[in-house]
Amino acid sequence: MYELLRSVLLDPFAIMNSVGLVAFALVGAAKAIREEFDLFGITVVGLVTAFVGGATRDVLVGRIPLALSSMGEITLGMVGVSLAVALHLVLESPDDHPITVVSDAIGLAAFTTAGAIVAVETGVSSFGVVAIATINAVGGGAFADILLDRSPFILVTDFYASCAVLGGTTYWLLAVAFGAGSVAAALCAAVTVGTRLYAVRFGLHLPTAQSVGAAVDGRFGNGSK
Amino acid sequence: MYELLRSVLLDPFAIMNSVGLVAFALVGAAKAIREEFDLFGITVVGLVTAFVGGATRDVLVGRIPLALSSMGEITLGMVGVSLAVALHLVLESPDDHPITVVSDAIGLAAFTTAGAIVAVETGVSSFGVVAIATINAVGGGAFADILLDRSPFILVTDFYASCAVLGGTTYWLLAVAFGAGSVAAALCAAVTVGTRLYAVRFGLHLPTAQSVGAAVDGRFGNGSK
Amino acid sequence: MYELLRSVLLDPFAIMNSVGLVAFALVGAAKAIREEFDLFGITVVGLVTAFVGGATRDVLVGRIPLALSSMGEITLGMVGVSLAVALHLVLESPDDHPITVVSDAIGLAAFTTAGAIVAVETGVSSFGVVAIATINAVGGGAFADILLDRSPFILVTDFYASCAVLGGTTYWLLAVAFGAGSVAAALCAAVTVGTRLYAVRFGLHLPTAQSVGAAVDGRFGNGSK
Numbered sequence: 151m152y153e154l155l156r157s158v159l160l161d162p163f164a165i166m167n168s169v170g171l172v173a174f175a176l177v178g179a180a181k182a183i184r185e186e187f188d189l190f191g192i193t194v195v196g197l198v199t200a201f202v203g204g205a206t207r208d209v210l211v212g213r214i215p216l217a218l219s220s221m222g223e224i225t226l227g228m229v230g231v232s233l234a235v236a237l238h239l240v241l242e243s244p245d246d247h248p249i250t251v252v253s254d255a256i257g258l259a260a261f262t263t264a265g266a267i268v269a270v271e272t273g274v275s276s277f278g279v280v281a282i283a284t285i286n287a288v289g290g291g292a293f294a295d296i297l298l299d300r301s302p303f304i305l306v307t308d309f310y311a312s313c314a315v316l317g318g319t320t321y322w323l324l325a326v327a328f329g330a331g332s333v334a335a336a337l338c339a340a341v342t343v344g345t346r347l348y349a350v351r352f353g354l355h356l357p358t359a360q361s362v363g364a365a366v367d368g369r370f371g372n373g374s375k
Numbered sequence: 376m377y378e379l380l381r382s383v384l385l386d387p388f389a390i391m392n393s394v395g396l397v398a399f400a401l402v403g404a405a406k407a408i409r410e411e412f413d414l415f416g417i418t419v420v421g422l423v424t425a426f427v428g429g430a431t432r433d434v435l436v437g438r439i440p441l442a443l444s445s446m447g448e449i450t451l452g453m454v455g456v457s458l459a460v461a462l463h464l465v466l467e468s469p470d471d472h473p474i475t476v477v478s479d480a481i482g483l484a485a486f487t488t489a490g491a492i493v494a495v496e497t498g499v500s501s502f503g504v505v506a507i508a509t510i511n512a513v514g515g516g517a518f519a520d521i522l523l524d525r526s527p528f529i530l531v532t533d534f535y536a537s538c539a540v541l542g543g544t545t546y547w548l549l550a551v552a553f554g555a556g557s558v559a560a561a562l563c564a565a566v567t568v569g570t571r572l573y574a575v576r577f578g579l580h581l582p583t584a585q586s587v588g589a590a591v592d593g594r595f596g597n598g599s600k
Numbered sequence: 601m602y603e604l605l606r607s608v609l610l611d612p613f614a615i616m617n618s619v620g621l622v623a624f625a626l627v628g629a630a631k632a633i634r635e636e637f638d639l640f641g642i643t644v645v646g647l648v649t650a651f652v653g654g655a656t657r658d659v660l661v662g663r664i665p666l667a668l669s670s671m672g673e674i675t676l677g678m679v680g681v682s683l684a685v686a687l688h689l690v691l692e693s694p695d696d697h698p699i700t701v702v703s704d705a706i707g708l709a710a711f712t713t714a715g716a717i718v719a720v721e722t723g724v725s726s727f728g729v730v731a732i733a734t735i736n737a738v739g740g741g742a743f744a745d746i747l748l749d750r751s752p753f754i755l756v757t758d759f760y761a762s763c764a765v766l767g768g769t770t771y772w773l774l775a776v777a778f779g780a781g782s783v784a785a786a787l788c789a790a791v792t793v794g795t796r797l798y799a800v801r802f803g804l805h806l807p808t809a810q811s812v813g814a815a816v817d818g819r820f821g822n823g824s825k
Contacts, residue, residue, distance in 0.1 A: 188583045190537050205435070210655070212664050214437055218494075218503035269668075278668035292747070297517070299526030301749030306641045315640075413808050415762050430660070439662055443719075443728035522742070524751030 162335035166264040167204070167216075168226055173257030175200035175230025176237075178294050180250050183238050185298065195294050196231035197224070203289030207265050207282050211272040251350060254291075259343035262287040262314040263335050266321035270330045276322050283318030284311055287342070309349035317342030387560035391489040392429070392441075393451055398482030400425040400455025401462075403519050405475050408463050410523065420519050421456035422449070428514030432490050432507050436497040476575060479516075484568035487512040487539040488560050491546035495555045501547050508543030509536055512567070534574035542567030612785035616714040617654070617666075618676055623707030625650035625680025626687075628744050630700050633688050635748065645744050646681035647674070653739030657715050657732050661722040701800060704741075709793035712737040712764040713785050716771035720780045726772050733768030734761055737792070759799035767792030 178199025182192040201223065205215035217223040241247055265286025269279040288311045292302035305311050320341045324334035348354065403424025407417040426448065430440035442448040466472055490511025494504040513536045517527035530536050545566045549559035573579065628649025632642040651673065655665035667673040691697050715736025719729040738761045742752035755761050770791045774784035798804065 186583050190540075192583075194536065209434055209659055210665060210668060212437070212662070214497075214499070215435060218435060218499045218506060221500050221502065224500070224502040272664075274664070274668045275671050275674070277671065277674040281668060296521060296746060297527055299524075299749075302747055306637070306644050306747070311644065312640050411808050415765075417808075419761065434659055437662070439722075439724070440660060443660060443724045443731060446725050446727060449725070449727040521746060522752055524749075 162332050163264055163267045166260040166267070166335060166339065168222075170204075170257045170260035170264055171200045171223060171226040172230040172233070173253040173260065174203075174290055175227040176234045177230075177250055177254045177257060178290070179231040179234035180237065180247075181294065181298070183234060189235075192235065193228075193231050195297070196234065197227045198297065199290040199294045200227045200230060201290065202293040203261055203286045203291075204264065206289045207268055207286040210282060210285070211268060211274070252347070255343050255346040255350070258287050258310070258314060258346055259317060259339040261290075262317040262342045263321065263338045266318050266325075266338055267330065267335060269318075270322070270325045276326075279322040279325075280315055280318040283321065283338075284314040287311075287314035287317075309354045310346065313342050313346040313349065316345055387557050388489055388492045391485040391492070391560060391564065393447075395429075395482045395485035395489055396425045396448060396451040397455040397458070398478040398485065399428075399515055400452040401459045402455075402475055402479045402482060403515070404456040404459035405462065405472075406519065406523070408459060414460075417460065418453075418456050420522070421459065422452045423522065424515040424519045425452045425455060426515065427518040428486055428511045428516075429489065431514045432493055432511040435507060435510070436493060436499070477572070480568050480571040480575070483512050483535070483539060483571055484542060484564040486515075487542040487567045488546065488563045491543045491550075491563055492555065492560060494543075495547070495550045501551075504547040504550075505540055505543040508546065508563075509539040512536075512539035512542075534579045535571065538567050538571040538574065541570055612782050613714055613717045616710040616717070616785060616789065618672075620654075620707045620710035620714055621650045621673060621676040622680040622683070623703040623710060624653075624740055625677040626684045627680075627700055627704045627707060628740070629681040629684035630687065630697075631744065631748070633684060639685075642685065643678075643681050645747070646684065647677045648747065649740040649744045650677045650680060651740065652743040653711055653736045653741075654714065656739045657718055657736040660732060660735070661718060661724070702797070705793050705796040705800070708737050708760070708764060708796055709767060709789040711740075712767040712792045713771065713788045716768050716775075716788055717780065717785060719768075720772070720775045726776075729772040729775075730765055730768040733771065733788075734764040737761075737764035737767075759804045760796065763792050763796040763799065766795055 175196040179192045179196030181199075182195035185191075187195065201215070201217040204223075205217055208215040217227075237247070237249065241249075262283045265283040266279055268286075269282035272282075274282065288305050292305055295302035295305070317338045321330075321334050321338035324330075324337060328334065400421040404417050404421030406424075407420035410416075412420065426440070426442040429448075430442055433440040442452075462472070462474065466474075487508045490508035491504055493511075494507035497503075497507075499507065513530050517530055520527035520530070542563045546555075546559050546563035549555075549562060553559065625646040629642045629646030631649075632645035637645065651665070651667040654673075655667055658665040667677075687697070687699065691699075712733045715733035716729055718736075719732035722732075724732065738755050742755055745752035745755070767788045771780075771784050771788035774780075774787060778784065
């Protein structure tokens, strides 16, 4: 037990993966509670949100998903689901509560880092590292949205997936410059959670093609009229 | 031919997989007929419903999907699609007909068992066995629903996926206690089809977090008011 | 550089895959521009449309997706996205423009051929070749539609996926009869793009089960009335 705990604390992947599993299972289950699903449905949405991103990562790099082979993953997932049910018994609407919003940002950062670590180990391209980090971070929530028949596109448009892209890029740059490890992992997580919480607080938006078109028209188009 | 038939009859996976393919292709095609799709669309929905669960199972355990390498799978799938078209020519609305409802329960049970057999052979965790059995059973119908832009969540909330979870758990318990084999397969299928038909007949529901909250309030909350 | 170009020009898979990546990234990005997504969202929809079909093909045949390991894929994808943004600055609505419609037909044909080539190399069944060719061709667009919460079923009902099925069947027949190679690839692409453009021009439809039922009634049912 002590050995296990020690190996987890010294392994950046294990730390990030564990944090992400609890945080995203909580977020997914809270979403299902708001939809008034039964306890089985709450558990399924919680576990899907926690597991699908990592399982997709593992399938893409040619491994059997960790969630299917390790009992640690399902244990941490059930902890997250139980926390969401407990929060519901204490709070009014856990889905909108700051605890859930912060959990979501933490889960996003933790899974971005876990995905980037696995991708760099596997030896994919720089784009592959950023893509796998982002899929690991966003895949579970997107799949849960698809199951719930909601457009997962809010994840792309709402400065959410872009935080994972920034974090994954950070990890890749640091891994190339100084080597993969705890420092790269900590900075990747910090960039992701920082940009996400900043975006939630200040409502960041990226330019659209329409606004680029308007800017181009404004600069070059006026003279000819 | 005789050898082939004999080997199928002695192989629980082959029996369950064959039954599931015909049953789910029929169910999927019947759904597409009700939506007035063309014959190509009917075939695609039938085959997707029959193949996607098993293909996902195979990808998760690191194998090339059986449906892509064996001609037996597509033959059985086309039998199911043809049965659905034949039923449509005879019956009014094959989608709601008891034949389709019973086929669906049989397909659910057969694919739960096929998934549990493969998962135990692969050597995943106990949760992995239940998860793969459930994905094998529910994956095809859920993916067909996503293609048809319907929420597949009815599969989770309507005591449907829970039958596969019960069946998969049964198989895992029996495999641990007495070893995997025909008896475990038969009991897994019986539990799944039995609970599913019971749920259809009597409209079973599971408790929601709201009802748990109400029960907790009722027991502990009243005294303080 | 010269060597690289030469090896691409002599490799049917590399040609078809490159053409498909640019064409589908353009089509996907044009769709996202019409929905007024931000530049990040446009890039994601473009890359998803370009990459998901081939990535699914690679996962199904047990390989790490090319898009994650080769920088060529992301470069070509970004070329397609940039073309879509450039078209938007020049044209009114690039999504409905003939350039986009023709790009889509070319991408469909190129990816059908790329999928058929990989499937024949892998040694799957005849159905496997047609299925993988079709998934390679249609998977990206279907996944983008799911992300955008639109039913991807138009791809099946609108004589779109059926063109990929015809092309894949052509490649398989030619590969069996004369061996896989540039001629089979060229004819596969020609059949797919030809049937698709013909279908767009003349609005082709396939019969439904209802019309088959009506035809059967008309032939056999009238006498008894």
